[in-house]
Amino acid sequence: MTFTPRVAVVSALxxxxxxxxxxxxxxxxxxxxxxxxxxxxxxxxxxxxxxxGAADQARADGDAGGHGFAYARLGRLPARLSGVAHLIGRAGVAAALAGTFAAYVLPEYRTPAALAVLIASVASNGVRAPRRSAAAAAVFVLGVLLLVGVVCLAVPPPENPALAGSPQVMGVLGAASVLFVAFLGFERVSGAESARAAVPLFVGALLVITAFTGYAVLHQLGPARLGLSRAPLRDALVVADGRWLVPLLGLAVTVAVLAVLRHVFATARRTLTALVAVGDLPPVRGRVPLDILTAACAALCVVLASPTTALAIGACAMALHYGFTNAAARILRKEDRTWPTRTACFGLGLSVLLAICAPFDALVVTIASLLVGVAALALRGPLTPRRRS
Structure with a gap:
């Protein structure tokens, strides 16, 4: 079935x-x-x-994913680094999603609720979703976000405390690193036939949605109160006398979290399958053991780290992963390239910048986990490939 860029973007959202x-x-x-x-x-x-870069490589190498792109063009060690970074990032994002669900829906039972939503996601991954369910989920969540934004902007905010001092460069870069999570998911449209139009449309739509929602919440809460909030949209609604919308917001959060977790587990499963195919992991049959492995890492992150730290770890590791994706895109042949080489060079540099500007604790955990993961893969054998993926 051929999708127009607009349909592909709505489904991916x-x-x-x-x-x-x-x-x-x-x-x-x-x-x-x-x-x-x-x-x-x-x-x-x-x-x-x-x-x-991912779209160019998808046309050249097929639907190999970031690990496959790195394996084909950079070698086995960079592919291991890319694959482990992707798995760490997906585990961090999954933990942040579970924590988001708990903060909005069951704040009094945060850890049990977060673990329960991870278990529910693994249990439901074998269920085939209706064809138009992704688009319906996107439309519903977008509608709720629009309603929340309108309510927050329509009501004059209370007097909020102002922050003293001028903005710091590292603080702005750290915020940019954390907010990279808001733009993940573009790989869902990078492999489509209409990727040339779908990728900019998708990223542009996410930028508009995120900026509008962020401005509305900032308008109502102010930067000081917003920085201390565990559920910013809910708190902004309460301040704006929109408490009647809180149950609908909780439903939208549930729909969004389950939809994104489905995608997170699917992409992590693909990376794990690729690592098994090249001999970096022992043979595993079936999707359930792979999903359980991802869920176990996410559950460990839920127990040991706060949702904010999990979010930063996910963003930092995914930025590193896409650094390898851009590095692989740099050495594509001219006939396989739609965009110029400098596009991949800028993507590589900015990806590394986002990763190293992550909050310090998240950066340390990400690097330590990356080293441990690559060392564990090295136990399977040398860097010479055993068989091709």
């Missing part, structure tokens, strides 16, 4: 509107104050350039 838009504004405001809104431009550019 159902698997992208998650932790970034519902929980990412608080840590970003804590780092950069009101300047987190201009900081959205940097992760949007990284997503756009990475989408261009």
């Amino acid at each position: 159902g698997g992208a509107l998650g932790a970034g838009v519902f929980a990412g504004f608080a840590p970003a405001a804590l780092l950069a104050g009101p300047w987190f809104l201009p900081a959205l431009v940097l992760p949007a550019c990284v997503a756009l350039l990475s989408g261009f």
Whole structure:
């Protein structure tokens, strides 16, 4: 079935509107104050350039995914680094999504609720979703976000405390790193036939949605209160006398989290399958053991880290992963390239910049996990490939 760019983007949005838009504004405001809104431009550019590189490689190598692109063009060690970074990022994003669900729907039972939604996601991954369910989920969540934004902007905000001092460059870059989570999901359209139009449309739509929602929440809460909020959209509604919308917002969060978790588990499963295919992991049959492995890593992150730290870990690791994707796109042949080489070069540089500007604790955990993961894969054998994927 052939999708127009507009249909492809609407379907993909159902698997992208998650932790970034519902929980990412608080840590970003804590780092950069009101300047987190201009900081959205940097992760949007990284997503756009990475989408261009992934689209070119998808046309050249098929639907191999980021690990497959790195394996084919950079070698086994970079492919291992890319694959492990992708798995760490997906586990962090899954933990942040589970924490977002708990904060909005069951705040009094945060850890049990977060673990329960991970278990429910693994249990439902074998169920085939209706063809138009992703588009329906996206339309519903978009409608609720629009309603929340209108309510927050229509009501004059209370007097909010102002933040002293001027914005710091590292704070703005740290906010940009955390907000990269809001733009993940572009790989869903980068492999489509209409990727040349779908990737910019998808990233542009996410930028508009995220900026509008972030401005509305900032307008109502102010940067100081926003930085301390665990459920920013819910708190903004309460302040704006929109408490009657809180149950509908909880339903939208549930729909969004389940839809994005489905995509997160699917992409992590593809990377794990690719690692098994090249001999970096022992043979595993069936999707359930692979999903359980991803869910176990996410559950560990839920127990040991706060949702904010999990969000930052997911963003940092995914930025590293897309750094390898852009590095592989740099050495594509001219006939396989739609965009110029400098596109991949800029994407590589900006991806690394986002990763190293992540909050310090998240950066340390990401690098340590990456080293441990690559060392564990090295136990399977040398860097010479055993068989081709």
